Amino acid sequence: MSPYGFTLLITLMLGLCPMASAEPLDEPLKPLPPVPVQDPQRVELGRQLFNETRLSVNNSLSCASCHHLEKGGGDNKAFSIGFNGQPLTINTPSVLNASLNFRQFWNGRAATLEDQAHAVVQSPTEMGNNWEHVVQTLSTDPAYHSAFGNAYPDGVTAANVQNALATYERTLLSTNSRFDQYLLGNTDILSLDEKYGYQRFKDYGCIACHQGVNIGGNMYQKFGVMGDYFQARGNLTESDLGRYLVTKDEEDRNVFKVPSLRNVAVNAPYFHDGAAKTLEEAVDVMFKYQLGRVPSDEDKALIIKFLGTLTGEWGGKAL
């Protein structure tokens, strides 16, 4: 064996040691992928734009105004406040791991993160801006002008602003959750209760919708499969129509994108209407209207414990 090969072997062994020499588990839930390799100039530009209040028409809001990265990627309100001080009509979903969702927005009306940014900037309730104005504003800023010039051949354009934002957002992954470590083979990291919780999560059929790499975020589902959630809740709004707003298909009434459960413990309140203030409430609603099951209190507690293991890290700190 060559010295190089030997060194490599040692390095590999050392690297694998904390994993307790285990194979990744084959589960319906998948660990987070690594952060994609992208143009660092564009990422940095996207980061600046993400925190740029000039994206809103009255310089009041940036993306970060509603998406607090260090607090789970959303905000703690049922409805965030728009540029004009009025609350929005739908709960702010987390931006963390959003790139792993198969579509964006609760009703999945945006196919890409670029489309999502486009819609938010132009939304008359969120940022209230238009792209012409955004491009003009950013072009007159010499810092942005040169940063765009360096990162994009055609400088400041609406498409490039959206792309920079999307590029940055693709780096927003809440890595190193305990459950991910578990999936990667470090089975000791979960407590027995949490492991039971995962078992219950699967047994009760939560994984029918919440599975895959984002533990959700890869399909649409009707809110209220086993009962009429909205009738029970009352106070119907337009947002409650869900995907129907996009397709005008009766089939899609009250259909929403299944949200990711990553960092669910730190993303209260829950659902598109922010109606569930706590995780317990949310789990109850899910059992009642989606699963049509009645869990024991013990099972519910276990599941909630399991959900806590899905909280990852941002900026090296646990969320």
Added chain:
Amino acid sequence: MKVSRRLSLLLLSGMTVLLASMLVFLYIKSSTDPASGYSDARDLIGRMKQLNAQWETEILKARIAISHDYDPLVAPLTEMTRLWQQFEAIEPSHERSDSAVWQARYDAYLTLIKEKTRLVEQFKSHNAVLRNSLAFLPTAEDDIQNQFAHLQDHDKLQLQNIATDTYDLLLSSLEFAQVASDDKAADILVGQNKLVVNKLRLPEELHEQVDILGNHIALILREQPIVNSLLTRIEAIPVASRLDDITDLFNKDEQQIDTSQQRYHLYMLVFSALLVLLLLFMTIRLLRSFAEINRVNRDLQTANEGLEQRVEARTRELKDTQSELLDTARQAGMAEIATNVLHNVGNVLNSVNISADLVTRKLRTSKALGLGKAMQLINEHRGDLGHFITEDEKGKLLPGYLNQLVEAIALEQQGITDELAQLSKSVDHIKDIVATQQSYAGANSLMEPLQVSELLEDALRMNSGALTRHHVTVVKDYAEVPTVMGDKHRMLLILINLISNAKYAMSDLSDRPREMTLGVKVVDDSILQVSVKDEGEGISAENMTRIFAHGFTTRKEGHGFGLHSCALAAIEMNGHLTAHSDGPGKGALFTLKIPLKIAEGET
């Protein structure tokens, strides 16, 4: 002429450029390589087809609950979308995107994929809840059965029936999940009705469980046909064949391009052949014109030869004319020479004349006549001769007279002899002049050893009479000159002429002494220089160039041969005669320069 030439040149180059660009155009057209674009595009379509198949596989896997993870149902579509964008990015290079057929095919694909996506999304939603309920059914049933086991106060038989019914319902539902036929659906409906009836027979705490089971079975009954129909519809969507259609279009397009390429190949071949023919034609034309040029050249040569002959004839005629002229000239020359000779002879005859005159005069006044008178006296006194001589007055004088007479006659004789010698010398000179004239007539000049100073003295002597008459003082400025080989008579001719001219030039001089300077010296050891300088009337600048010309003279009685013949004579001796004057009234200097040839025996 010039304009039309430039125009034709322009036209020619235009034609050349046109032909060349046509060739290049055809070459490019026939060799454009669409292979890479086509293969890339087809490769993309192929990969999309593959992904589509993979997608369908994953759908089936989800349908039979092998996989609980729906990410594989998302990934192929994402990838297909990405590939399609990639495909659209390279596709426009085929310049077919505007074509309605292509657009229709693309739209067909996009519509289908959109529809399929929609159906797959629905399938995912419905299948998820269906799978969940199906997975839950056994558990739900077990839960109920377990509850039955714990029921103490119930009719066992009734419970048994209810359990059987529930179990049947479960089986029906599972069967329905396999074959969603109307029969099975009816079975389930019956089972559900039984369940509703049975529920009432069961204690309150079991109602919820039964309801849950009922709900889930209802869901299966509802969702299973939906899922099945969705699957059927998804399968019915011919995404793959639409992709095949696009590939077909590519194939056709490529074939078309191949055909057009072949056609352009053919065009190029034909065009090349035409060009070759053109070249051939031009070569032939060139050869022909070359032959034509040759022929014309030959004609020209022939013409040239004829011309040469004619020129030769003309030349001959000219030569003849020239020799005639030459003869004429010779005669003229001879006449000139004769004039020359006669002039020179005339000069010398002058001396002869003078000598003869002198002798005649001396003879006429000779004292010899006195001898006659003395003899007469003697004859008269023949008898008394002694007396007469001694006594007679006259007779006494006689002996003295005779003595004086003898002396006078002796003196006279001496003078006459001298004068005759001079005369004979002049006659000799005339002889020489005649001899010289003979030399003009073809005889070579006679080279003989000469003492230049003697020659000068001879020349002076020949002019001595005139010089004396004109009171000309001669200054002799003779350097040491060896005996040279020279043509005595030519030299003499020149010198006599120059001295004579100098004398004439000073004939009107009264304000200063008439002085003539004769000089002789050797210049550069190679040239003998003889000069005659006078203080006379000089030569004006305009005459300076003409003084050697034939017939030029400034004198009334002159005939203009003197200097001309001198100059000729100088040239004949390979020398030359030059004149110099500071202007009218300032005298003149004539210089004869001839090559110095030292006589043998001299050093």
